[in-house]
Amino acid sequence: MLEISKKTNLLEQASYKYSLQDIPEPNLYRDVYDYDEVPKVAFNHRRVPMNMPEDIWITDTSFRDGQQSMAPYTVKQIVDLYKLLAKLGGPYGLIRQSEFFVYSKKDREAVEQCMDLGLPFPEITTWIRATEQDFKLVKDMGIRETGILVSCSDYHIFHKMKMTRRQAVDYYLATIRKAFDAGIVPRCHLEDITRADFYGFVVPFVNEIMKLSEEAGVPVKIRACDTMGYGVPFTEVALPRSVSGIIYGLQHYSGVPSEMLEWHGHNDFHMAVANASTAWLYGASAVNCSLLGIGERTGNIPLESMVFQYAALRGSLDGMDSTVITEIGRYFREEMGYDIPPMTPFVGENFNVTRAGIHADGLMKDEEIYNIFNTRKILNRAPGVTVSKTSGLAGIAYWINEHFDLIGSQQYTKDDPLVLQLKEWVDEMYADNRTTSISNAEMCEKIEELGGLRR
Numbered sequence: 057m058l059e060i061s062k063k064t065n066l067l068e069q070a071s072y073k074y075s076l077q078d079i080p081e082p083n084l085y086r087d088v089y090d091y092d093e094v095p096k097v098a099f100n101h102r103r104v105p106m107n108m109p110e111d112i113w114i115t116d117t118s119f120r121d122g123q124q125s126m127a128p129y130t131v132k133q134i135v136d137l138y139k140l141l142a143k144l145g146g147p148y149g150l151i152r153q154s155e156f157f158v159y160s161k162k163d164r165e166a167v168e169q170c171m172d173l174g175l176p177f178p179e180i181t182t183w184i185r186a187t188e189q190d191f192k193l194v195k196d197m198g199i200r201e202t203g204i205l206v207s208c209s210d211y212h213i214f215h216k217m218k219m220t221r222r223q224a225v226d227y228y229l230a231t232i233r234k235a236f237d238a239g240i241v242p243r244c245h246l247e248d249i250t251r252a253d254f255y256g257f258v259v260p261f262v263n264e265i266m267k268l269s270e271e272a273g274v275p276v277k278i279r280a281c282d283t284m285g286y287g288v289p290f291t292e293v294a295l296p297r298s299v300s301g302i303i304y305g306l307q308h309y310s311g312v313p314s315e316m317l318e319w320h321g322h323n324d325f326h327m328a329v330a331n332a333s334t335a336w337l338y339g340a341s342a343v344n345c346s347l348l349g350i351g352e353r354t355g356n357i358p359l360e361s362m363v364f365q366y367a368a369l370r371g372s373l374d375g376m377d378s379t380v381i382t383e384i385g386r387y388f389r390e391e392m393g394y395d396i397p398p399m400t401p402f403v404g405e406n407f408n409v410t411r412a413g414i415h416a417d418g419l420m421k422d423e424e425i426y427n428i429f430n431t432r433k434i435l436n437r438a439p440g441v442t443v444s445k446t447s448g449l450a451g452i453a454y455w456i457n458e459h460f461d462l463i464g465s466q467q468y469t470k471d472d473p474l475v476l477q478l479k480e481w482v483d484e485m486y487a488d489n490r491t492t493s494i495s496n497a498e499m500c501e502k503i504e505e506l507g508g509l510r511r
Contacts, residue, residue: 063107063307074255074256074259074260074309076222076225076257077221077256077257078220078221079221079256082211083210083253084251088296088297089251089286095297097290097293097297098294098297099290099294100293100294100295102292102301103291103292105338106337107314107337107338107339108337108338108369109336109339109340109341110314111315112336112340112343112366112370113150113152114145114150114342114343114344114345114362114363114366115153115154115155115318115344115345116151116154116155116178116344116346116347116359117320117345118154118346118347118350118359119134119137119154119155119157119166120155120157120183121352122346122347125350125351125353125355126394128162129392133391133392135166135173136387136391137384137387138154138170138178139173139175140380140383140387141178142173142177142178143380144384145177145178145376146375146376148374148375149176150374150376151359152178153179153180155180155181155183156170156182156183157183158182158193158194158199167180168197171197171198179200180199181199181201181243182194182201182202182203183203183204184204186205188238190202191234191235191240192238194238194240195238195239195240200241201240201242201243201277202242203242203245203279204231204232204235204242204245205247206228206231206244206245206246207224207247207248208246208247208257209248209249209251210251211248212248225261229264229265232268232276233268236272241275241276241277243278244265244279245279246258246262246278246280246281248281248283249280249282249302250282250284253296254296254302254305255295255309258302259306259310262310262312263309263310266312276316277316277317278316279318279319279344280306280317280318281321282299282319282320285325285328285353285354286324287302287321287331288325288327289327289330289331289334299319299334299338300334300337303317303335303338303339304339314339314340314341315342317339317341317342319335319340319344320343320344320356321335321356321357322351322352322353322356323354323356323357324353328349328356328357329361329362332357332365333369337369343357343362344357345357345358345359345361345362346359348360348384348388348400348403360384360401363376363378363381364378364402381435382403382436388403408428408439408440410426410439410440410442438458439458441454442494443482443493444493444494445490447482449471449479452478452479453468453469453470453475455499456474456503456509459499459500474507474510481502482494
């Protein structure tokens with residue numbers, strides 16, 4: 057049977073209808089996932105076309121997945137961070153949604169206070185257990201959409217749920233009907249999709265979801281969850297690890313529109329950002345992230361990183377206020393006491409700070425040589441140096457000029473007497489086996505001891 061595809065506007069064969077393979081034993085992909093070896097990346101040399109949607113956006117899971125891996129946020133912290141997310145997302149709401157727990161009194165209080173702000177974005181959604189009581193709770197709070205868990209790998213279906221594939225599908229579909237009955241838009245979290253039998257289970261299951269959605273006249277979102285971080289962005293990779301293959305298959309064989317398709321990834325193999333960008337490129341409108349990447353095990357997709365991926369792919373921030381990222385980092389450090397690893401891109405202490413004298417020399421001549429972009433403008437954060445045994449004269453001079461906001465003729469050069477005296481002092485410190493960097497307070501104290509800055 058031939059049909060004009062609404063997506064490609066080409067005449068295509070429409071006879072690829074995959075049926076559920078209700079096998080008696082689980083398919084655990086042991087050739088790829090031998091538990092005693094590093095998971096393998098297999099290639100089948102099949103390519104799928106890039107297909108970036110007209111609109112792409114970010115969704116947030118900081119108050120759901122993020123809270124599962126650190127001390128619970130206070131109500132005030134949740135409200136403050138929610139306001140910062142709204143500010144970061146800009147007037148067009150490019151941080152489209154944020155999901156919350158609603159189990160405890162504190163969870164519900166935080167949701168209510170965020171709702172009372174009246175902000176259009178991020179839209180507040182939830183993640184719940186698939187029970188009638190939880191659906192009623194969401195409905196009573198006036199929340200339109202909720203996430204529900206529909207695990208899709210045989211690891212979960214056979215070993216955790218102790219079901220067959222058919223039993224799992226029937227159970228999931230009944231849960232989705234409960235959401236419809238409660239007047240809630242369900243967002244189906246296809247947990248562990250990168251270890252699932254894609255054409256034997258995932259596509260047939262999503263086909264049944266889409267049919268149910270059409271019959272009920274209620275949209276259903278599909279969240280493809282790379283729960284263990286196994287996804288890879290390389291072209292021609294075989295399923296189930298191919299991010300592009302998963303997105304293509306859900307669109308092409310299950311008819312999931314881009315705006316209803318979302319990618320949720322983890323960072324176990326350092327692939328979270330690359331995989332999320334690939335999901336955008338191949339047809340998913342939404343990528344689900346958390347602030348600073350905080351989440352289960354090695355974390356989720358860092359939301360702040362996807363702000364910059366968006367700008368790189370679209371050529372514009374489209375109204376997002378990227379300077380808020382620096383505010384968010386400061387809030388985590390100062391208000392929440394969270395220790396951000398210093399090498400963390402965009403928010404870490406060392407992000408745009410150098411310890412090498414040769415780099416500091418380059419910064420003095422032209423900061424573009426060693427700074428990735430204009431961090432003053434884009435992040436409200438000037439490039440800096442930390443004084444250490446490798447800083448050299450240039451590093452010390454740069455530190456003085458930057459720390460004291462000196463401009464023009466006020467600035468110190470490498471051959472200034474004060475710089476030379478400080479360099480001698482620094483060398484003596486490290487000759488005595490010092491191993492740590494010299495703090496700002498130590499530098500200021502020594503400068504005063506040497507007579508202070510010139511007037």
